[in-house]
Amino acid sequence: MESILGNYQLNLEALKEPRGFIRCLQWFFAMIAFATLADFSTELSFDIACTNKSLATTHITSTISYPFRVDQNPPHKFGDSPPCGVKYGKDVKNQDITFPGSFASDAQFFVFTGVVSWLYCFVSIAIYVLYSSLYMDNQKQYPRVDFLITALLAMFWLAGSAAWANGLTGLKLVSDPDNWIWTHHFEYAAICFKTTHNPPTYLYPKIKECVTTSRGHFGGANVSVLLGFLNFFLWASNLWFLYKETNWFKGGKTQQQEENTSSEGNVEAANIS
Numbered sequence: 001m002e003s004i005l006g007n008y009q010l011n012l013e014a015l016k017e018p019r020g021f022i023r024c025l026q027w028f029f030a031m032i033a034f035a036t037l038a039d040f041s042t043e044l045s046f047d048i049a050c051t052n053k054s055l056a057t058t059h060i061t062s063t064i065s066y067p068f069r070v071d072q073n074p075p076h077k078f079g080d081s082p083p084c085g086v087k088y089g090k091d092v093k094n095q096d097i098t099f100p101g102s103f104a105s106d107a108q109f110f111v112f113t114g115v116v117s118w119l120y121c122f123v124s125i126a127i128y129v130l131y132s133s134l135y136m137d138n139q140k141q142y143p144r145v146d147f148l149i150t151a152l153l154a155m156f157w158l159a160g161s162a163a164w165a166n167g168l169t170g171l172k173l174v175s176d177p178d179n180w181i182w183t184h185h186f187e188y189a190a191i192c193f194k195t196t197h198n199p200p201t202y203l204y205p206k207i208k209e210c211v212t213t214s215r216g217h218f219g220g221a222n223v224s225v226l227l228g229f230l231n232f233f234l235w236a237s238n239l240w241f242l243y244k245e246t247n248w249f250k251g252g253k254t255q256q257q258e259e260n261t262s263s264e265g266n267v268e269a270a271n272i273s
Helices: 012-016 018-038 104-130 141-175 219-243 247-272
Strands: 002-005 008-011 041-050 058-065 207-214
Touching: 008 012, 008 104, 012 018, 012 104, 018 104, 018 219, 041 141, 104 141, 104 219, 141 219, 141 247
Parallel strands: none
Antiparallel strands: 002 008, 041 058, 041 207
């Protein structure tokens, strides 16, 4: 199906070829991957209960969202009245509840890869459909560029997905308050610090317990990792079809045909002589 639209040559048949069809899949799944991660959020929370049952339980909560700089989340401030009437030691650096960990670099690289891939899909599909002659010229310059950019983005997807999978592991650890609220004497949740006695006891006797109430839910984050590796598969699998469009592939084939033609000519010349 070809028609002339202004100075453009509309060729929708290119979308039925493997390179065009896979590019459309790449456009869709790249968008789903970075949107899933950028829209993901979860929540951690824990309660601080007092030995004196007449005192209210303090509920600590914090929302975790992209780009996952958890250590920059707003602290929970106690002001001049810490829970349970606790009097902090002079060595405590921060009496408020703060949160550890930052996973922004992993998440942002993943989203960057997704956005760049999505935009490049727009450009390449436009070239496939409107400037299909670039794929048909003798120099084959754009097919080589398309192949190299696709190879680069495939490597980006592999690196970005692996990095975000590692970052997600750390994010899950931080989102479980049990991993850090009892172990820091001078910061984070100093009020919940436990001694190394056997059995462990709270440093401040007025604290009955610090108990986790939410460790977060990571369904969307897990899906984003799977989508990342799916994108790597799509970009890597398309390399073969793009390679066949370059003169690297066709040049080798043409050279072999020329050699065969030359050898046949030599045989005919020998027979005539």
